[in-house]
Amino acid sequence: MNIALATARPAADKELTDIADYVLRGAPPTDLALDTARACLIDTLGCGLEALEYPACTKLLGPIVAGTVVPNGAKGGFGFTGGGGDFGSRYAWYVKVVQQKVSENWLKYEVDPRISTAQRVYVTFDVMRDGHPANVQVEQSSGVPSLDQSATRAIQRIDTFGPLPSDYAANKVSVEFWFDYKR
Amino acid sequence: MMRLLKLLLPLVLLTSGFAQDWIKTGTGLGVEKVRLAVPDFSAAGQDAKNAELLKVFNETLWNDLDNAGIFDMVSKSFYPLGQVGNPADVKFEAWSAAPPSAAMLAFGNLGVSGNGMTVQGWLYDVKNVTSPQVLGKQYQDAATSDAARTTAHKFADEIIFRLGGGIAGIAESKIYFVSSRSGHKEVWTMDYDGANQRAVTHMGSISLSPRVSPDGSRIAFSSMTKNGWEILMYSLDLNRLVTFPRFGGTNLSPAWSADGTKLAFSSSRSGDPEIYTVDSSGANLKRVTSFRGPDVSPAWNRKTGAQIAWVSGRTGLPQVYTMESDGTNVQRVTDQGYAVSPAWSPNGQFLVVSWMRKYGPGAPGAQDIYIMDIASKQWVQLTHDGGRNDFPCWSPDGRHIIFQSSRAGSLQIWTMLADGTNQKQLTFAGSNTQPNWSWK
Numbered sequence: 001m002n003i004a005l006a007t008a009r010p011a012a013d014k015e016l017t018d019i020a021d022y023v024l025r026g027a028p029p030t031d032l033a034l035d036t037a038r039a040c041l042i043d044t045l046g047c048g049l050e051a052l053e054y055p056a057c058t059k060l061l062g063p064i065v066a067g068t069v070v071p072n073g074a075k076g077g078f079g080f081t082g083g084g085g086d087f088g089s090r091y092a093w094y095v096k097v098v099q100q101k102v103s104e105n106w107l108k109y110e111v112d113p114r115i116s117t118a119q120r121v122y123v124t125f126d127v128m129r130d131g132h133p134a135n136v137q138v139e140q141s142s143g144v145p146s147l148d149q150s151a152t153r154a155i156q157r158i159d160t161f162g163p164l165p166s167d168y169a170a171n172k173v174s175v176e177f178w179f180d181y182k183r
Numbered sequence: 184m185m186r187l188l189k190l191l192l193p194l195v196l197l198t199s200g201f202a203q204d205w206i207k208t209g210t211g212l213g214v215e216k217v218r219l220a221v222p223d224f225s226a227a228g229q230d231a232k233n234a235e236l237l238k239v240f241n242e243t244l245w246n247d248l249d250n251a252g253i254f255d256m257v258s259k260s261f262y263p264l265g266q267v268g269n270p271a272d273v274k275f276e277a278w279s280a281a282p283p284s285a286a287m288l289a290f291g292n293l294g295v296s297g298n299g300m301t302v303q304g305w306l307y308d309v310k311n312v313t314s315p316q317v318l319g320k321q322y323q324d325a326a327t328s329d330a331a332r333t334t335a336h337k338f339a340d341e342i343i344f345r346l347g348g349g350i351a352g353i354a355e356s357k358i359y360f361v362s363s364r365s366g367h368k369e370v371w372t373m374d375y376d377g378a379n380q381r382a383v384t385h386m387g388s389i390s391l392s393p394r395v396s397p398d399g400s401r402i403a404f405s406s407m408t409k410n411g412w413e414i415l416m417y418s419l420d421l422n423r424l425v426t427f428p429r430f431g432g433t434n435l436s437p438a439w440s441a442d443g444t445k446l447a448f449s450s451s452r453s454g455d456p457e458i459y460t461v462d463s464s465g466a467n468l469k470r471v472t473s474f475r476g477p478d479v480s481p482a483w484n485r486k487t488g489a490q491i492a493w494v495s496g497r498t499g500l501p502q503v504y505t506m507e508s509d510g511t512n513v514q515r516v517t518d519q520g521y522a523v524s525p526a527w528s529p530n531g532q533f534l535v536v537s538w539m540r541k542y543g544p545g546a547p548g549a550q551d552i553y554i555m556d557i558a559s560k561q562w563v564q565l566t567h568d569g570g571r572n573d574f575p576c577w578s579p580d581g582r583h584i585i586f587q588s589s590r591a592g593s594l595q596i597w598t599m600l601a602d603g604t605n606q607k608q609l610t611f612a613g614s615n616t617q618p619n620w621s622w623k
Contacts, residue, residue, distance in 0.1 A: 087204035093287070093308045093317050093346065096217065101348040109559060131349045157532070162349025165317075173204045 087173050091165050098127065098161050102177055106154035112146040116183045119143055123151050123179070126172045131160035139176065151179045217346055220257040220278055220285035220309075221245055225268030227294025227301070236300060236331040237293050243332045246376060247339030247354040248289070252582045252600040253347045257283050268292035270305060270316075278309040285309055287317070289342055293331070300326040304338045306345065317345055332378070343580075350580045357621040358585060359383070359393040359402060360596055364613030370404055370417070375578070375598075375620075377609035384417060392436045396443050396463070397622040401425070403437035403446055414448055428465040438481045439463070440508075441488040447471070447481035447508070449493075458493055460508060471510040477501075480524060483508070485577075485622075486531025492516070494523050503536050505557065516555055524574050528601075529581040532557060535565075537573040537586075552586055554601065565603035574617045577601070585609075585618040 029037075051057035088095055111118075121142035125133045136155045138148050155177070164173060223241045226233050249256050263277035267290040278285045291304035306318035318341055324330035333355070340352030353375050362371040365382060370393040373380040384390055386406055393404040402417045414434045416427040432452030439446060444463055449456045453470070456477040461468045472478040476496040484490040492505045503516040503525045516525075516534060521542040525534045534555045550571040555562045566572045570590030577584055585598045594614045599606040 089311070090314050092311055096286075097346060097348045107556070107559070109561060157530070158348075159530070160349040162345060162347070170204060176205060 087168065091168065094161075094165060098175060098177075101158055101161055102154050105157045106179065107150060108181070108183075110146065110150035110153065111181060111183075112144065113183075115144050115147065115181070118147050118181045120178045120180050121148050121151050122176060123155060124174065124176050125155050126174050127161055127164065129164055129171045131162045131164065133158055133161065133175075134172075142179075142181065144181075147179070147181050151177075154179075216253055216255040217287055218257055218283075218285050219248060219254040219287045219289065219342075219346075220262060220283050221248060221289045222259070222262055222267045224290065224302070224304070225266040225292045227268070227292045227303075228296065230295065232326060233293070233295040236295060236326060236328060239328045239331040240293055240302065240335045243335035244289070244339055247336060247352070248342065250376065250583075250605075251339070251343045251347065251352065252605065253343065257285050269303075270307075273307060273309070273315075275309050275312050275315070287346065289338075291338075295326045298326050300324050300330060300334070302334050302338070304341075306342050318342065347580070350582075351623065353578050353580050353583065353620075356579055356623065357395070357399075358596070358609070358618050359395050359621070360610070360615055360618040361391055361393065362610070362613055362615045364615075370402060371615070373609065380610070383419075390415075392617050392619075394437050394439055394619050395419075395621050396439050397441060398443055399621055399623065401463075403427075403439065403448075405435045405437065405448075414446070426465070428461075428468075430459075430468065436480050438483055438491075440483045441485045445483075445508075447483060447491055447493075449477075449479040449481065458491065460491075471506070471508070473510075482525050482527050482534075484531050485527045485529050492525040492527060492534055494525065500542060503534065503555075505534075516557070516560070521550075526576050528554075528577050529579060535575040535577060535584055537575060552584065552603075563603070565599065565601075566606070567603075568606070572597075576618055576620050578620050579623050583620075585620055587616045587618060 119142045121138065122140040123136065124139045125136040128134055133155050136152050138152060141148050221244060224237060224244070226237050245256075248254055261282040263274060263283070265272065267273060267288070269292065273288065273290070278288050286308070288307045288309045289304065290307070291302060293300065293302045300323070302322040304320045305316060307315040308317055309315060320338060320341060322334045322337060324334055336354035339354045343352035344350065356375045358373050358375060360371055360373070361368050362382070367387050368389045368391065369382050369386060370384040370390050371380060371382050383402065388407045390404050390406040393402050395402050400418065400420050402419065404415055404417070405412050406415045408429070410429060410431070412433040412435055413429045414427060414437050416425050417423070418425045430450050430452050432450050433456065434448055434450045434452075437446045437448040445460050446463055447458055447460045450459050455475065456479050457470055458472045458478050458481050459468055459470050471491070472495070474495060474497045478493060478495050481491050481493040484492070489508055490505050491508050492503060494501045495504050500521045501523050503522045504513055505516055506513045517536065517538060519540060521539040522536050524537040527534060534557060536553055536555060537550055538553045539550045549569060550573060551564055551566045552572045552575045553562050553564050565584065566588070568590055570588050572586055572588045572590070575584050575586040582601055583598055584601050585596060587594055588597045591608060594616050595608055596610045596615045596618045597606055597608050
C-alpha cells in the first residue's frame with residue numbers, strides 16, 4: 001500500500017515567528033526584563049530539582065541508554081551521586097545477574113497475541129539487601145496493558161536475585177528495567 | 184507565588200536523598216550465559232598427596248560448574264600460559280580479551296600439610312580491573328579425596344549462588360532411586376553427578392518410589408510387606424526404619440508437602456485407589472479424592488504447599504489434574520493421550536509430566552517428558568530421543584530434571600537441563616528407576 005505524503009514544508013507557528021522577531025529585533029533588555037528572566041531561570045531550576053522527588057514527574061524522564069553511567073550527571077544524575085553511587089561499575093556482575101534473571105522470567109506469551117510491536121515499557125523496582133525485589137512499578141507504560149502486566153509479573157515471579165554484594169554499604173539498590181517487545 | 188516559594192527547596196535537596204544507587208538495564212541486551220574460565224588450581228605443596236587431591240578437586244570443580252547450566256565454560260585450550268594460583272598471577276587483559284574472552288575467572292590453590300588440606304579460591308570479574316573480586320574463600324578440611332570433592336562442591340556452589348541470582352547450587356544435593364542391582368529392588372542414593380552410589384535399604388522385598396523429606400532426614404517409600412503394599416519410613420539419621428502406621432489395602436507413591444509436615448499418597452483401603460493425606464507422624468489420615476476410577480501419584484506444589492497434582496483415570500486413560508489439598512478446585516492439566524508422574528517445579532509455576540500424547544493403535548507410543556506452565560497451559564517437550572521416559576523430578580535449583588529412560592536398552596537414570604539440553608546418563612549397573620532429588 002502506498003500513502004501519498006505532502007512534502008511541502010508548512011509555515012512556522014505564529015508563536016515561533018514572534019519569538020524569533022523578538023530576539024532578532026535587538027533592542028537592549030530593560031533591567032526589569034533581566035530581573036524577571038533571572039527569577040524565571042532560578043525558579044525553573046528549583047522546580048526541576050524539586051520534581052525529582054516526585055515519581056509522577058520522574059517517570060516522564062528518559063529513555064535511558066543501556067549501560068550509561070553518568071558520574072554527577074542527571075537522571076540520572078541524581079541517582080548516581082553520593083553514597084557509593086558506583087554500583088553499576090563496581091558490581092557489573094550483579095547487574096548482569098539482574099538482567100539475566102528478569103529476562104528469563106519474562107514470559108512473552110502473556111502478551112496479547114494481537115500485538116506485534118509496542119513501545120518500550122519501563123519498570124522500576126528495588127533490590128533489597130537479601131536480594132528480594134520490592135516496590136515493583138510501571139514507570140512508563142507501553143500503552144499495551146498485557147505487556148505492562150507481563151513485565152511486572154516477570155519481576156514479581158522472582159524470589160531473589162541473591163544477596164547484594166557483602167561489601168556494598170547501602171541496604172537496597174534501585175533498578176530501572178525496560179522491556180522491548182516485538183513478535 | 185507557589186512557584187517562587189519552591190526556590191528555597193533545592194538547597195535542602197542537595198544535601199539529602201542522593202545516596203541511592205540505580206541499575207538501568209533491560210531486555211534485548213543478550214542473555215548469553217556467563218563466559219567462565221576455570222584454570223586448574225595450582226599446587227601449594229610439592230608432595231604426591233597434594234597432586235592427587237588437586238586432580239580430584241580440579242575435575243570436580245570443573246564438572247560442577249559445567250553441569251550448572253548457567254555458564255559458557257571457556258575451553259582450556261584458549262587459556263593464557265602460566266599458573267594462576269593467587270590474585271597476583273591474574274593478567275586481566277589476557278583473560279578478558281580474545282581468544283578466552285572470559286567474563287569471569289575462578290582460580291586458586293590447594294595445599295596439603297600433614298593430614299590437613301587448605302584451599303583458597305577466588306572469583307574475579309576480569310573485565311573490572313579496579314574492583315574485580317566477586318568472591319574470595321578459604322576452606323580447611325582433612326587431606327582425603329572425599330574432602331577434596333566436597334570442598335570443590337562447596338566452592339562451585341558459592342560461585343553458582345553469586346552468578347546464578349541467589350539460587351543455591353546443587354553440587355551437594357543427593358538423588359534417591361530404586362535399584363535392582365542387588366537382586367532386589369531397594370532404595371539407593373548417589374550424589375547429583377552419579378558419584379558415590381550405595382544402597383540405603385536392605386528389605387529383601389520390592390521397594391518403590393522413594394521420596395526424601397524436605398529436611399533430608401527421612402525417606403518415605405512404598406514396599407511390599409507381608410500385609411501388602413504399605414508406606415514405610417526410613418530415617419537417614421538413624422539408618423533404620425522408623426514407625427509408620429499401616430493403612431491396609433495397596434498404599435503407593437508417598438509425597439512430602441514442602442514444609443515436611445504432611446504426606447500425600449494413594450490408597451485402595453476403601454476400594455478404588457484414592458488420594459489421602461496424613462501427618463508425617465502418621466496421624467490425621469484424610470481422604471481427599473472420591474472419584475470413580477484410580478487416583479494415584481500425588482505431588483504437592485513445592486512453592487505454596489496448597490495444591491496437589493495427581494493422576495486420575497476417571498475418563499479412561501490417565502490424565503494429570505491439580506486440586507487444592509482439601510480436594511476442591513479440580514483442574515485438568517493434560518488434554519489427551521496418556522499422562523502420568525507429575526512433579527512440581529520448585530517455583531510452583533510448572534509441572535513436569537511423562538506423557539504419550541498420542542496413545543492407541545497406530546500411534547508411535549513414544550513416552551516423553553514435558554513441562555507444562557500451569558497458568559497458561561502451554562507445554563514444552565523435553566525428550567525426543569526414543570525409549571520410554573518417565574518419573575521426572577526437579578532439582579532443588581529448578582534448572583535440572585532427573586528421570587528414568589529406557590533409551591539405552593535398560594532402564595537407567597538420566598539428567599538434563601530443564602530446557603531439555605545436556606542429557607546425561609548417571610547409572611549403568613542393573614536397572615535403576617524412579618529417581619527423587621533432595622530438596623537442597
